[in-house]
Amino acid sequence: MRSFEGYLGSVANPRVKEWAKLRERKHREREGKFLLEGVHLVKEALDAGWPLEVVAFDEGSGVLEQFAPYVEEACAGPGRSGPAWIPVSPDIIVKCSETGTPQPIFAVALKRPLDGAQLFEADRSLVAVLDGVQDPGNVGTIVRSAAASGATAVVLGKGTADLYNPKTIRSTMGALFHVPVLEADLDELLPQASERGIAVVGTSLQAAQSCYAYDFGARSVWLVLGNEGGGLSPQVAELVESNVTIPMSGRAESLNVAMAATVLLFEAQRQRGLQND
Template sequence: MNPNYDLLISSIQNERVKQWASLLDKKHRDRSGQFIIEGVHLVQEALKSGIEVSVIVYDNERGIPSELRDAPKLGSSGYEAAKAAEWVQASRAVMAKCTGTDTPPPIFAVVSKPEHDQSALYLENSLVVVLDGVRDPGNVGTIVRSADAVAADAVILGKGCVDLYNPKTVRSTMGSLFHLPIIEGDLAELLPIAREKGIKLVGTSLQATHTCYSYDWKQPTWLLMGSESDGLSQDVRLQLDEAVIIPMPGGTESLNVATATAVLLFEGLRQRKY
């Protein structure tokens, strides 16, 4: 790496700082095709993934984190990506301005939104998570991590979902957004195509007569999960081929959408792999 040790940005009025800070707003992310990632782990994952990392900004008082100086910790491709990026020192005030946090991270980076085609959605024996109106960043991030953990083929974010590149959502994915395709799309268009290709559309319902353990997850399946308060929208619910219920013999009546999605995905993994 060749950090630009001569370049130190200390003022939050600097034009580059204003540009970076603007990426905290969705309209500027959409316009530029870029977003901000914060912290050592996310920067590591971005570098290793091959995504375009244009600039890496680090706290001048703390210096470059050791994890990002060592080639063995980044792998050869990650280390090459780190060398190709522009490195800039910044004051603590600049770090706080660009990350919108009271306790700024030691490092952040500006990266380009990954481009994914839709081929991953229709792979043979596909397992895809489809979110309909899930608005909580923590829930979406956790669901992306669960999908990554079971090696699902993709995640689809339908209309009404939180922006994937919202800083809170990005943080909550813990780097998993760099590991699998996450596609924002119109479910009214995508679901009929999936059905035409023989993919089963499965959701949850308290009125379902089949449990998630009796469903055959070995067949091509899209798992549809709805909003935290209302569940699946009516239009999406009408597209379902199958509704399942998660048995809950204890006292609780329902599960958080991220927890329920994890239960279903890991049952799918169990049937497919074990």
């Protein structure tokens, strides 16, 4: 049985410094890696078979008891299966964490870039397209709702918060491992979708058509969601085929973009589910 790699205790260790740099976007983009903090996210990644380089844990915390099956698999046989499991000091856990009271485990994960051509392969696709959604919590929640509603993918346009921002990742609650997410230039991608007969649908408070009257089941639909304050950018608004609104009988100026996305995605799921009965 293979043992763990050597204990790391100093935050000055070069390897630790490289991990800590992944808290910054420029280093994540350069290295093609990102951090996962906490028991839930690390388990979700392991269960999904996501490529992990390292799982670092506080050996004295007892957290590894929750990962016994994964450790057994990693340590079985003469070769390595999966990530390196490395015991580290509590100081290193804090150094590589964004939260004030971090859980005693984190992982270094590899990015899995996706090809935009994959978006056109699905029959009757349902895609959430984000145009300048800046809040990491909103982006993460939309990814979570997309995964829960059976959406085909999520597309992040320019100006949208980084998927691999620790706050975004926490907000996804592991859903980023279950729905494809890719970055793209919407000025290029949306015309390609329209040319293929895909309905590119925006959201607007001024739209005449209710989302409940729109037919989400007839063909592929891409839902385009705009910035929290300004909505869709003028360039993207011109590329939208039609707009829908979410009727509100109560008194509120508008819905949060993540809430609006959730309503629309699950309305599409409802319609498509009814058609499949």
